[in-house]
Amino acid sequence: MLRLVKDEKTLARLARKFVGHFRHLSHERKTLTLGHRGMSYQTRVYWIESINLWVAPIWTGDYYRHVFGVIPSDERRHIGPTCEINFPRSGIDRKLGGGFAEDDRGRVFVVHRGLLGGKRGMSKGRFMREYRGVWEEMDEGETVSPVAVVGDLGSYRFPRQVSQFVWKVAEIKEREDDLSPQQLMIPLNMEIGAKIRGGETYGDLLRDISLACDLDLVMEDLGKELLSRGLKIKFRAPHALYCLSDEGKKEIYLYVLSDTRYKSIMEGAFHLFFFSLRSRRPVRLLLVVPAPFSDFLNSRLADFSIETTVYIWMKDKALFPNLRV
Secondary structure: OEEEOOOHHHHHHHHHHHHHHHHOOOOEEEEEEEEEOOEEEEEEEEEEHHHOEEEEEEOOOOEEEEEEEEOOOOOOOOOOOOEEOOEEOOOOOOOOOEEEEEOOOOOEEEEEOOOEOOOOOEOHHHHHHHOOOEEEEEEOOOOEEEEEEEEEOOOOOHHHHHHHHHHHHHHHHHOOOOOOHHHOOOOOOOOOHHHHOOOOOHHHHOOOHHHHHOHHHHHHHHHHHHHHOOOOEEEEEOOEEEEEOOOOOOEEEEEEOOOOOHHHHHHHHHHHHHHHHHOOOOEEEEEEEOOOOOHHHHHHHHOOOEEEEEOEEEOOEEEOOOOOO
16 A cells, blocks of 8 residues: 655655656757636646657646646647646645655655546546556545556656556547446456466565556557557557467467566466457467566466567667567
8 A cells, every 4th residue: 555745845855856757858848828718828848759748847836736738649639738747735635636655665656536627627436437557545644545656756767657647548538438337348367377377475466566557668669569560459458469460360469467476477368368269360379578487387378378578678668579479
């Protein structure tokens, strides 16, 4: 469980670090008109094309305000705010969406309660139903609240993690209606899991939030890698990709893991095995993982025709040196 940061001096330091992540990236300084007709204002923003995001830090009020918007590929598209990630100057302010929270190891994460404004707002209930990302419980002292984890403030990849959050919010706002329950895929549960690896330890149950925040980045980089090889891809689940081999005779399913816990491996294997049952062509099943597995575990996965390939980090980019498709 995370703990909300409330100390005034600590919040000021963390807010400076938050903005520093974006200020240190290559950017342009632009002036945008925000607000709506009859109540608009101009503000200076950091225009950061490397992460397709702009941000306007506005610290003149009684809280640390940060307005975010996406940079559309279509230059004719209206440029407006997507969401805000705001922090109190001290204590707790539940009217603000953002917060800083610590884990048991002292790492600081940016979290969001789902209070989203902008021209096309969204209820907190809809955000909790449709936002697909990292969720955690946060201890606020008198109560415990569910929050979306935006990113690890201490990570080199933090700006990309924030970009993923803002773009997900933009996609939800673009949809006119809520998703149906059938469209919100849940993890599968099949009996083959016990044959993959015997038992689990307490450590298997503990998720590393920082690694979980990187998962969408790996998915994005994997998609770009496959496209660069001339393959057509489809997203089949939050962590899964599908493509055809060069000859078009074999289907390839890839499932990405952010860690190597038993629970994660089992869930990935379940999805891949399920995909193979529905395929009408020969298939290749690939788990894309952050570290090599033991020979024993690889042999258990091979019983279900599941291969593994390891990704590595080069600064803030995931690379796939041994990926063969």
